[in-house]
Amino acid sequence: MVKMPKRTFGDDIRVALLIIIIIAVIYPIIYVVSPGWGVVLGHGIYWVIALIGFNLLFSYTGLLSFGHALFLGIGAYTVGFMYKYLGITSIELHLLGSILSSALVAFLVGFVVVKYTRIFFAIFMLAIAQIFWSLYYKFFWITGGTDGIKVARFSIFGISLENLDFASYHHIFFYLVTGIALVLVYLMWRIVNSPFGLALKAIRDNETRARFIGIDVYKMRLYAFIISAIYASITGALAANHHRLVTPDIAYWTTSGKVVFATLLGGAKMFIGPVIGSFIFHIIESFAMRFIYWQIIMGLLIVIIIIVVPGGFIQLIKTSIEQGSRLIRR
Amino acid sequence: MEILKLVDVRKYFGGVRALENITTTLNEGELTMVIGPNGAGKTTLVNVISGYILPDGGKIIYSGEEITRYPPLKRIEKGIVRSFQLVNVFEGLTVYENLMTALFSRMKNYNRMYKLVDDYVEVSNEAENLLKLFGLIDLADKNIKSISYGDRKLLDIAISFAMNPKLIMLDEPTSGVATKDKDEIMEKIIEIIRKTKVTSIIIEHDMDIVFRYGERIIAMHQGKIIADGEADEVKRDEEVKRVLLGGIYA
Numbered sequence: 001m002v003k004m005p006k007r008t009f010g011d012d013i014r015v016a017l018l019i020i021i022i023i024a025v026i027y028p029i030i031y032v033v034s035p036g037w038g039v040v041l042g043h044g045i046y047w048v049i050a051l052i053g054f055n056l057l058f059s060y061t062g063l064l065s066f067g068h069a070l071f072l073g074i075g076a077y078t079v080g081f082m083y084k085y086l087g088i089t090s091i092e093l094h095l096l097g098s099i100l101s102s103a104l105v106a107f108l109v110g111f112v113v114v115k116y117t118r119i120f121f122a123i124f125m126l127a128i129a130q131i132f133w134s135l136y137y138k139f140f141w142i143t144g145g146t147d148g149i150k151v152a153r154f155s156i157f158g159i160s161l162e163n164l165d166f167a168s169y170h171h172i173f174f175y176l177v178t179g180i181a182l183v184l185v186y187l188m189w190r191i192v193n194s195p196f197g198l199a200l201k202a203i204r205d206n207e208t209r210a211r212f213i214g215i216d217v218y219k220m221r222l223y224a225f226i227i228s229a230i231y232a233s234i235t236g237a238l239a240a241n242h243h244r245l246v247t248p249d250i251a252y253w254t255t256s257g258k259v260v261f262a263t264l265l266g267g268a269k270m271f272i273g274p275v276i277g278s279f280i281f282h283i284i285e286s287f288a289m290r291f292i293y294w295q296i297i298m299g300l301l302i303v304i305i306i307i308v309v310p311g312g313f314i315q316l317i318k319t320s321i322e323q324g325s326r327l328i329r330r
Numbered sequence: 331m332e333i334l335k336l337v338d339v340r341k342y343f344g345g346v347r348a349l350e351n352i353t354t355t356l357n358e359g360e361l362t363m364v365i366g367p368n369g370a371g372k373t374t375l376v377n378v379i380s381g382y383i384l385p386d387g388g389k390i391i392y393s394g395e396e397i398t399r400y401p402p403l404k405r406i407e408k409g410i411v412r413s414f415q416l417v418n419v420f421e422g423l424t425v426y427e428n429l430m431t432a433l434f435s436r437m438k439n440y441n442r443m444y445k446l447v448d449d450y451v452e453v454s455n456e457a458e459n460l461l462k463l464f465g466l467i468d469l470a471d472k473n474i475k476s477i478s479y480g481d482r483k484l485l486d487i488a489i490s491f492a493m494n495p496k497l498i499m500l501d502e503p504t505s506g507v508a509t510k511d512k513d514e515i516m517e518k519i520i521e522i523i524r525k526t527k528v529t530s531i532i533i534e535h536d537m538d539i540v541f542r543y544g545e546r547i548i549a550m551h552q553g554k555i556i557a558d559g560e561a562d563e564v565k566r567d568e569e570v571k572r573v574l575l576g577g578i579y580a
Contacts, residue, residue: 194443195434195450196442198430199441201431202428209414212412213431214403214435215435
């Protein structure tokens, strides 16, 4: 029987899950040595979710969004509003609220925006994200403006974590987001390897042909857009609980840039690229931020990556493994 | 039995009359070759039947139902399938994945998100049968970029057949293919059309192929049908001779 092409390690779900599990295993050691790096790993874990969601749209559907901060903002502000106006601290409800609100916004925005492709889609998304950012920024009596909204420590399964010491609270948060990331990465892998994923790739490659074999291109793009938005909003919701403060920064265009950058850094063409990209980005960012002109370092880095390894770190790893095995065989 | 009827179908592009009051019928299981010089309106004819563009006037009736303003998706659901003049496959997928995509689409499974492609055994078996039918089985796991243009053409047509068409329209299925491979590809296509008894419209420029395989031939010129009938009949038509054949079959 003919089968789907054999997956390389870059598209192997076991590798993706293994990376996250390894991070989770080494996390306690890292935290003991340097709590700051423990926090960085935490960032890395929950950003994986936004990046693989973004990559569903970018690499699998062929739509480059320059405005994914829109959905990170929706997720974060949903948490902020839920706490500020309803006093809700339950992280389960935060996640549920973020999923529902982002799905609704993605449906309304996507209804219009997925009719466009290429630069039109990218700029459209950037514009909409900036509109939302300005709403958070200007409507300060609702959103707190640049001061943002403070969020209390979350509760989980009805248990409040308010009285825990910082380290314990952070450990619980870390392993919670690890669990969520494992589930969502696995789900995304199933999505991209399902008939739906195949249809998305077909649309990406040849929209006209896809339409003339009966694929509803518009609907498929809209579904991908909504899924991608939900993933980003989950990261937004987790970031709000991690920082315990929601400010317009999360919805600013630089956040959208971070999503694109980190995905490219890891490598968009393989499934595990964004997983690697998330960790590498946060590690590099933490180093770079020690310098006053850290943005220059990050900017230079993306230029180098585009020129030297356009396939991202995963491509670099793949090439190294191939060359290494060739040398061993000799 | 009549499957497709065109009544006074018109399509203008500015001052160019691409289709001018086209009226004709196609019977079920019929293999029709459409010939004509460049700009005769052959591709426009396929475009309006498939819904790629809408006509400016006239009616298209398919299996007794008027489909003139139907979008492509609805026509495909009714079994009207086409291929394009240039190869139109999914370049980032393998040969097998191309066919699986078409099969999932036909079976309306293409929006399923959880079950893996490999778990659809029946769909996979059908893809395998199609690959065998079109002689592409050895290329199943190959990327599109690594196979020949002729094989891509065959795959393109296999994708159309995967849709289980009732009416298939192939726009120059051998264009761009090396002369030595043309006959082989056409033989394969005709064999499959005859086996499946699907109503077919084939646009073709190569007159040897047209008169060898065409059961019925429609000759077009400047947006009009100038001859319509069996091969010998069309071959003898004075206007066809003047416009198209230039004395080849005189």
